[in-house]
Amino acid sequence: MKERPSRHDAEAPAVAYLLADHLDAALAAAEDLETAARAWPAQHLTETAAETLVLRASERRVVERMRAFEAVLVTRVLRARERARELARTEAEFARLAELFAATTVSLVDAVAELGDATANDFDTGDCLVAFLRRRGMIDSEAADLPEGRTIAFDDGFLVAGRIALSPLTELIIAFIDALETAYDLYPENGEANLDSEAETTATAAASGDAADESDSLVQRLAEIRAQLRSQDRPS
Numbered sequence: 001m002k003e004r005p006s007r008h009d010a011e012a013p014a015v016a017y018l019l020a021d022h023l024d025a026a027l028a029a030a031e032d033l034e035t036a037a038r039a040w041p042a043q044h045l046t047e048t049a050a051e052t053l054v055l056r057a058s059e060r061r062v063v064e065r066m067r068a069f070e071a072v073l074v075t076r077v078l079r080a081r082e083r084a085r086e087l088a089r090t091e092a093e094f095a096r097l098a099e100l101f102a103a104t105t106v107s108l109v110d111a112v113a114e115l116g117d118a119t120a121n122d123f124d125t126g127d128c129l130v131a132f133l134r135r136r137g138m139i140d141s142e143a144a145d146l147p148e149g150r151t152i153a154f155d156d157g158f159l160v161a162g163r164i165a166l167s168p169l170t171e172l173i174i175a176f177i178d179a180l181e182t183a184y185d186l187y188p189e190n191g192e193a194n195l196d197s198e199a200e201t202t203a204t205a206a207a208s209g210d211a212a213d214e215s216d217s218l219v220q221r222l223a224e225i226r227a228q229l230r231s232q233d234r235p236s
Contacts, residue, residue: 012184013090019083020186023177026076030170033069036062037138037154059150063129066136071115074108074161077169081105084176097179104164104172111161135162 041058081102088098130146133139137159138152146152156167180186 012186013087015083015087015090016180016184017186019080019087020177020180022076022080022083023173023180026073026080027170027173027177029069029073029076030166030173033066033073033166034154034158036065036069037152037158039065040152040154043150055150060129063132067115067132070160074111074115077105077108077173078112080173080176091183093183094179097176101172101176105169107163108161111163115161135159 040062041055043055047055084094084098084101088095130139130143133146133152134141134143137157138154139147156165158166160166160169
């Protein structure tokens with residue numbers, strides 16, 4: 001019986017590389033966002049007026065960096081949505097993945113105008129970093145100011161653009177990258193030398209139909225992430 005060629009043997013469509021690029025950039029922006037947030041300055045027990053001014057300036061710099069990385073993250077995710085749909089039009093196996101990705105990140109579509117219109121946002125919030133931190137879930141949603149000690153909490157519940165939790169969003173991105181890597185050998189590490197036993201195992205699995213099972217598993221994983229996100233949106 002003639003052996004069916006592995007998808008790794010076929011050239012990946014250009015849109016797959018563009019999609020992977022946006023997903024990788026989004027993941028990097030998420031990591032930079034976390035790094036920026038964790039650089040929040042610590043307050044000392046005793047401070048002079050000058051030290052207080054320096055501390056407030058440092059806090060604002062952190063928030064501005066977070067805003068910048070958040071904007072990059074949202075932009076890349078939305079571009080990835082477009083590329084995912086484009087890929088799904090020619091690669092039927094990605095149709096369900098693209099649909100889930102688009103449905104899960106739809107709340108970020110409206111965030112673009114908000115993030116891009118800094119003037120309106122500053123007017124609505126008084127250019128207040130407290131308002132930014134409230135909407136992202138880093139301080140209590142009813143807080144009028146930072147808590148005592150001026151500490152903030154950055155965890156899995158950070159809300160990107162005040163809409164979608166960062167942790168499940170990054171899991172969603174990683175799951176889509178894994179799906180692309182499963183279907184295509186986008187970035188071979190050693191060229192021809194990369195045809196090792198692992199690649200042979202993947203080709204054999206694809207020929208035997210195991211690749212379809214793995215694709216179904218990825219779809220299920222994305223569906224679970226989407227369900228997690230939807231449950232967080234429901235009022236407690």
